[in-house]
Amino acid sequence: MVPQTPPPDDHNFDWTAAEADVKNVVDLDKARTTRRTESGDTHFEVTLDETPERGGMPVEAPPSGAAGRVPIVPVGWSTWPNIKHSIRQTLAVFGYRCGFHALRSPKYAILAAFWALVGAFRLAGRQIKWWWVTEQYSLRQATADANDPAMWLKLHREVKATRTWRFIVLTTEALVIAVGGPILYATAPWWALALILVGVVAFLAHYGRPDDRPIITPATVAGRFRRVNPDIILRAYYAAGLGHPDKPHQQISFGSTMARDPSGTGSQVSIDLPYGKTFDEAVKARGAIASGLDVAISQVFITRDFSSHRRHTLWVADRDPLSQGAGRTPLLRCKPTDIWQPAPFGLDERGNKVEILLMWISIMIAAQPRQGKTFAARLLGLYAALDPYVKITVFDGGGKPDWRKFALVADRCAFGLAMTRDGDPAEIVLEALREIKADVQDRYERLSKLPVDVCPEGKLTREIARDPKYKMPVRIVLLDEFQEYFDLGDTSKEIASLLVYLVKVAPAAGVIFVDATQRPSGVGGGQVASQFISFRDNHQVRFSLRTGSWQVSDLVLGSGAYSEGHDSSTLLPSYKGVGILRGASDATPTVRTYLADADDAEKILIEARKLREAAGTLTGMAAGEDVARAARDVLADVRSVIERGETGAQWEEIATRLAGRLPEAYADTTAEAISAQVRAFGVRSVDIKRAGKALKGAKTDDIDAAITRRKAA
Template sequence: MVPQNPPPDDNNFDWTAAEADVQNVVDLDAARTRRNGEPGDTHFEVTLDEAPAPAGMPVEPPPSGAARRVPIVPVGWSTWPNIKHSIRQTLAVFAYRCGFHALRSPWYAILAAFWALVGVFRLAGRQIKWWWVTEQYSLRQAAADANDPAMWLKLHREAKGTRMWRFIVLSAELLTVVIGGPILWATAPWWVLALVVTAVVAFLAHVGRPDDRPIITPATVAGRFRRVNPDIILRAYYAAGLGHPDKPHQQIGFGSTMARDPSGTGSQVSIDLPYGKTFDEAVKARGAIASGLDVAISQVFISRDVSSHRRHTLWVADRDPLSAGAGRTPLLRCKPTDVWQPAPFGLDERGNKVFVDLLWNSILIGAQPRQGKTFAARLLALYAALDPYVKLTVLDGGGKPDWRKFALVADRCAFGLAMTRDGDPAEIVLEALREIKADVQDRYERLSKLPVDVCPEGKLTREIARNPKYKMPVRLVFLDEFQEYFDLGDISKEIASLLVYLVKVAPAAGVGFVDATQRPSGIGSGQVAQQFVSFRDNHQVRFSLRTGSWQVSDLVLGSGAYSEGHDSSTLLPSYKGVGILRGASDATPTVRTYLADADDAEKILIAARALREAAGTLTGMAAGEDVTRIARDVLADVRSVIERSETGAQWEEIASRLAERLPEAYADTTAESISAQVRAFGVRSVDVKRNGKALKGAKTDDIDAAIGRRKAA
């Protein structure tokens, strides 16, 4: 709260004037010395304001253009759409306040009448005291106590004269009310009487009402906030070890004036660290800076300035910006989406919208249980579902209800690990991953053969993905609780091998992965445990909700995140759906994800199925197809076990790999039997060198040619 008695002028230091005086290297004590001619001591204002008001020049967004000019017209009024938006916001607030007070107006009238009645007696008492000159009583009593009869008589005579004059005034006032009131009542129109009565009642209610008993309840309440000024910022940065006030080349400078941010939710300023100090050091010291500012760490945010690595923007929120949710997902409009555009994910700490690219990326989501991990992954899956040209695979190792409705749109889906009517979920997962691997390998081959005018860079394009003749739609695979698939015994070996291969290779072919786990530290032992780590570490985008320690946070966000100041273990348990997003952009924001509960998800998925039916893109399990493995496809199976870098494989290698990766179909196969089966399709048996030893086998090109002939037949 602002103090009633303002502090001395030295404590209300004019920062704008001081900035011109001290230029970029700021020493507030020296500035006060030059200004006041006497040594000044640093002051620290920590009072609370009741109604923060936006003021000053905003720091974000920075001035644009070569001349670093601030726009003449504010952004909010620069274009007609922005003007309309501002007007709509103003009218919406005005309408809300009108409705709020209109509903309570009868109660306001009752309170006003009651306090007006009290005000009549209070006003009468005040006027009687005024008439009787009660304020002089203490002076006459002092004269009597001092045994000064002359002064007492003088005061008494003045009191008598004043009382007579005031009596005349009060008599005239009473006559005006007694005579003028009935005349006004008889002659004045009704609207004049209404105005007079309203004014009189309001005046008397104001007189009768105690200061702490307001009649009108405010429709909006401005919260209290910690005032931040340059002195406090200097204290915080010096305490954090980012500079030294007494060393000329170790002083903190300011690149802008201290100002309220455009949204009016915090204070911000551009900070120039001493030469040699870096933005990364400021990020690491965020907790110490928060302590120096005497606020919670969740209120302090540091963003990079592209003009210099020692400069950054410090934003201190008035209150915890992460405690308020981002609201419902915009996907509830159920409009078609385009996976080639970023997916709306939530709001950052400053209320800016955050988007995530699903294409060309592998996304890892990690957290403790019940922190919103599944909801975050499902939010991205719902966006993909509303694009009817995206082929979805949903695999949930936990078997939770959250993903069940995706059976409406998913080409393949498996929930949990218990046997179902659709078969063994583990087998479905294995078959789905095998099919995806074969598709990825086939895509690379076909993309390389497309003409340059169709495929300019040898990569999947939107036109190719949406053209049915190419059969290369964007595919997105969502794995929740994927750690369960690494702990299934022998079958986990092939699943782990497939996952590692796909997370490394598939995104460039238009097959993206979104993977969530509550066990980022790993599971199992031996080769499977190593493959788990390899799978986890090959995700480009990381989103970590609350974790139990900084070590676990580093496993989710990637090595080095903690040293850069990013630690999801510092997030409060009450932050549901709040996490740190790393790798999606140059910034690493703390994101409040949009909410899509079970009912929202069902509504969106029903709409998504309708879009796919209209586009004719419903496939796999969602279309009622039986996707279980019925018969062996020898050519495809042999091709799937030959790695992309290999030009061929020996028959013994092929038989061994098939027995290891597809034991249910090739457990007893031999080099001779697999050779005979493959040669039946016209594939030659030729010498293949391996480790300096040449044995009979098959060339990759021959197998691909046989597959091509079969497709053309």
């Protein structure tokens, strides 16, 4: 990165010194532009901007080292590996250009011959005009119009003499061609004739070709991009209403000189807003700034400067940085991972690696369909799968093929909502969530009893999680299309209650939640709808790919994201796997996620299974264990909690007793859930009096009758 000298405390900028720097860099920029144009590396159809006036800072400042000096030996030739790489790169470009032009050489030859013929006629016509001195015609006509015979005769004598001399020159030229041509053809070697022919044809073709009809097509064409200088930046910020050039204390100033960023893909400069203006206002005005710079909004990025709330770094990309993918995931190396270390997630807008530390968090991923939501969630699941000490639970409410291969490593998994050989997916989800809740509660109990030297702060440690004697491995729960589990009728009530509890409490016990949805706005109404909102809003980290509106974007990224300038609805439909990551760090980058398609995922999961088999950590469904629970008999359970002599019980009483006596099945049940399940067997909900207060419940006789009817059936 180009070192930048911090401004003095009063933020006054030395414009005298800066002016000298500007001149030096302008000269350098002109020299570079000339070299690129002469070498043919750059091809511009039109010029976007005029040359900046004096005082504009070019963007191509030379790169500097740590000492602020340009290296004596260029980086590309400083070491033997760099030299070899530079040579290979140069040869590759040269070879590509040779192949490109060789394939098109017949077309070039035909065009050159055609324009050479045109050039021959044009050259002949120009020589005839030169011989006849046509440029003097207007002078002789003027003397005739002025009735000046003396001057006309003088001009006439001069033109006759000039024509005679030029006729001798052209006659000599014709004799040389007519006599020398056959002699040269008869005596010169073939290669000399070929060179002369190529030279003559090239000269005539160049002479005959119009300026806008090139014969040779450039093999490499550099993209055009807008040059940015301080004058343009000031125009943009003033147009955005972030200051005023003529009002006192309202001028925009610069905290650094403008320079190319280390990646060479854009220009950056430190901006000092007027006193009273804030970083948040600059972020909100990003669209207006982009308009003032005359670039796309996807090329403008504003980064907080923690030294002052009015200062920030403006980075303007040469071209849209989000249109290029981040490439294949580094997980394809299939090396063991460590869940206690950050997971590779993608690249930000400036090409920097983005990683997410999954421990102690829950992350929600949301987007419109087919924007890469499932791929992003699966990427984190694959990282966890390569750590053989992580226990994985996978539930996909949509039943897509994307998650099916996780059955190779998952302790529990269920796909879709239709009945399968493993049972009812909704029931598998419910039982798994109950088991996870019981595990979380048990962990807190056991962690609190461990000695301080083993568990210093009463929290799970890497050593405890990887020691099988403690039975507290890190767990990750992957939920895709989780909105489907909030729309299952009565079953959703318990599932929703469990999910809300776990997303609030489980991460601190080493249970990670990665949840994806295409409907972050919620479901239905009533208690389940409120629990959906509570579940959605309790994720610490949010990743939003493209959404339909800024309101939906705010639901995903969290309240206030839009006011801070973060709006995923502005992402283009062509951006696949690109989203805004909020909450994972102090910054809120726009991330291009790594790609892991179905084949990549299968390769990684096969290797992950081998790692678990070697470590002896393959459990649950992946190990072939029967984890399907025994079907509970709701009627029999309810009947068992009604005491002898009672004619009935209120639903609240029944729910409380079931939770107390059969916690493994009814720990989170509610009066409404039990009422719905029992009434499904034809049991009436009637008023039951307790302590002079009548509330809805069930009569003992009605429950017995329902049990009798079921047996008879």
